[in-house]
Amino acid sequence: MSNTIALTKEAQPEEDPSVSARLQRLQNNYEDFGMRRTVEGVLVVHDHGHPHILMLQIANAFFKLPGDYLKPGEDEVDGLKRRLDERLAPPTDSRQFNSSHGVDNDWEIGDCLAQWWRPNFETFMYPFIPAHITKPKECKKLFLVQMPERKVLAVPKNMKLLAIPLFELYDNAARYGPQLSAIPHLLSR
Template identity: 40%
Template sequence: MYLKTETRADRLLRLRANYEAHGMRSCVAAVIVVELFKHPHLLLLQVQNSFYRLPGGRLLRGESDTDCLIRKLSSKLSAGEDGRGPEWEVGECLGMWWRPDFESLLYPYLPPNIKRPKECIKLYLVKLQPSRRLSFLRTSDFSQSHCANFMRTKRIPLQTYGPVVSGVPQLLSKYSFNMVEPET
């Protein structure tokens, strides 16, 4: 909603006000690897045809990382399941990204001169259950009649798409993936 109407100055004021009221923003994001054409792809959300991001979001006050990630994944990726269905299997934390100021730059480390970071994003490996159903929109299915803040689910080959997403292949390099043929 903010993307279309908010100016950069308005965004900066909103972020400062949120920081003063609630402190550092804590977020979680899911790294979900799916197979397509016998090649690993990363599951991403495309926001308003402008950028890609990992599924996840901001923690509510008192909420654990795992609970937040399950809540966000169920609301964004459990199409047709009404949030029910197989549980999400949240694995280990792969890494953390830090926003030292209100600008858009994120770092895979907390710079030593920063005493009060503005945001922390933790990336968790999430394993899909074989019975988990996800829906993917084709570009032809998407029209302007959809809500302005609609996010399309995309399967993207492990390539460079922004600082956080481009770091995922290195984080995943310690794992071995077995591609399994689906039962028909």
Template identity: 45%
Template sequence: MQGEEVTVRNHAAAGGGGGDGGGDDQARVMDIYPLSSYYFGSKDALALREETLADRVQRMKSHYAAHGLRTCVEAVIVVELFRHPHLLLLQVRNSTFQLPGGRLRPGESDVEGLKRKLTSKLSANGAGDETQWEIGECLGMWWRPDFETLLYPYLPPNIKKPKECTKLFLVKLPVSRKFIVPKNLKLLAVPLCQIHENLKTYGPIIAGVPQLLSKFSFNIIDS
């Protein structure tokens, strides 16, 4: 596809970019495509757990006892809408927002696990799309020192046995693709300026994504 390229700096986060020089900036350019370039459909609903916070804590304790550190992998996927970078989020039960992704299976690699989760939540069943996801760099890691809900964007030095690690990976989209989402989930494109430091709505991990993306320049490619 041939198109006009317009470089847009992401100033949604404090400290918006900068590097050692022009060469570093050039290496941090990210192509993003209009939301209208993609097709969106639906498939059968996913089975979602109905559990209290106490149930979730007990499940985490059982998993830790059996397998040790729990690792989650989540995707940072950016598109263009109204000349502004938007982040793709899943909305669960019309309330909770999530980055696409989920928990790794024991012994599963970060990349293969994220591809599996993206296919489960964003591709047609049996489409064989696992190999079509381009997983980029790890943008950041969040740690859960204990089984309570508190998360840190670093591992506290006094914590020797953290209970959970969540890794955020940049996922690069092609010019077009089909997103097929379970009927009981909503896939939303949310502007970075709305997400930035909005902990009340999106939680600490999602609210921190614009700052993680501040090292990139966005090339908006018009069709």
């Protein structure tokens, strides 16, 4: 991780003040656009020879992968690149680094590691579509993102970028939730 440079940029507040507000927005959008498609990047870096996953921490408690929902009809890979740029790319006025530091935002999107399904307007997601569900409300895909040897990232002021070691994620759903704690299993395949 020593070749990754982290800058800060303007805060990016969450769209919803609460989980219930987020689920209500999901329901409203579902009525207008159908099932929400979400993409997130699993950015693997190595520190002291051990793999770590880059995650954003919000309010010193909530962890998430970089990414978000797609626009209707948007390609998954293009949408993930756009979301990674929005969340982690340096502001255009701070690009004093050259392309050898990875500022040109050439994200290398790899394999789809997992799909998670939200069957209802509730918080829980499953790694499969339950048999009785014919119209899931959201599909979230996790993609492996290859980090270049050198990369400049910019983190919003209201978030922290943390490198979480795989051993910390493994079997730790109580702290990270079922999706993030499953990442070591997904990467081992």
